[in-house]
Amino acid sequence: KNEVEQSPQNLTAQEGEFITINCSYSVGISALHWLQQHPGGGIVSLFMLSSGKKKHGRLIATINIQEKHSSLHITASHPRDSAVYICAVYGSARQLTFGSGTQLTVLP
Amino acid sequence: EAGVTQSPTHLIKTRGQQATLRCSPISGHTSVYWYQQALGLGLQFLLWYDEGEERNRGNFPPRFSGRQFPNYSSELNVNALELEDSALYLCASADLRTDTQYFGPGTRLTVL
Numbered sequence: 001k002n003e004v005e006q007s008p009q010n011l012t013a014q015e016g017e018f019i020t021i022n023c024s025y026s027v028g029i030s031a032l033h034w035l036q037q038h039p040g041g042g043i044v045s046l047f048m049l050s051s052g053k054k055k056h057g058r059l060i061a062t063i064n065i066q067e068k069h070s071s072l073h074i075t076a077s078h079p080r081d082s083a084v085y086i087c088a089v090y091g092s093a094r095q096l097t098f099g100s101g102t103q104l105t106v107l108p
Numbered sequence: 109e110a111g112v113t114q115s116p117t118h119l120i121k122t123r124g125q126q127a128t129l130r131c132s133p134i135s136g137h138t139s140v141y142w143y144q145q146a147l148g149l150g151l152q153f154l155l156w157y158d159e160g161e162e163r164n165r166g167n168f169p170p171r172f173s174g175r176q177f178p179n180y181s182s183e184l185n186v187n188a189l190e191l192e193d194s195a196l197y198l199c200a201s202a203d204l205r206t207d208t209q210y211f212g213p214g215t216r217l218t219v220l
Contacts (some may be wrong), residue, residue, distance in 0.1 A: 033208075033209070035211075039146070041196045041214045043200075043211035045210060095156070096151075096209070097153070099149040
């Protein structure tokens with residue numbers, strides 16, 4: 001069993017839909033990252049959170065430390081949101097462990 | 109403010125050769141992380157350098173090594189290249205006060 005599990009692996013949505021990507025982890029962590037990777041490989045850090053909720057524009061990230069679960073929500077999705085979204089957790093010694101990613105495709 | 113830069117963008121080598129990849133962190137960041145993203149395997153942690161010292165390494169053989177220079181830039185060296193070393197190698201830098209990592213564009217290494 002992977003330490004970080006993401007679901008779904010693939011997600012296709014229509015423009016404007018509300019999107020949720022889930023991340024569950026099995027280890028103790030100090031913080032969790034949500035990352036976005038576009039075709040060609042470039043990675044952008046969207047959020048780092050250790051408790052509660054963070055919002056940036058149309059993106060919202062939540063984390064429940066007790067349940068070892070985090071969600072990334074995208075409101076009013078747009079084709080430019082199409083990318084791979086990766087959950088990563090900080091365990092010991094500042095080592096990031098990554099989920100396998102969710103491929104999101106938003107159709108116009 | 110300039111972001112994390114990596115060079116070269118692409119690198120083609122043959123089996124048994126050595127590859128050297130370079131990373132320049134964001135100004136003021138002392139930590140550099142290296143990651144490997146092989147096709148179908150997802151991102152895996154390789155190495156972490158801070159203040160010139162190796163602080164942690166992932167589950168990779170010793171032929172993966174590196175160093176960090178006094179200006180905090182870093183090099184990743186891969187010796188005795190194998191076909192399965194073909195991957196995107198990403199570097200990230202961080203300010204340890206915030207822990208947020210900023211990723212470079214990556215170096216795509218192809219081993220023939």
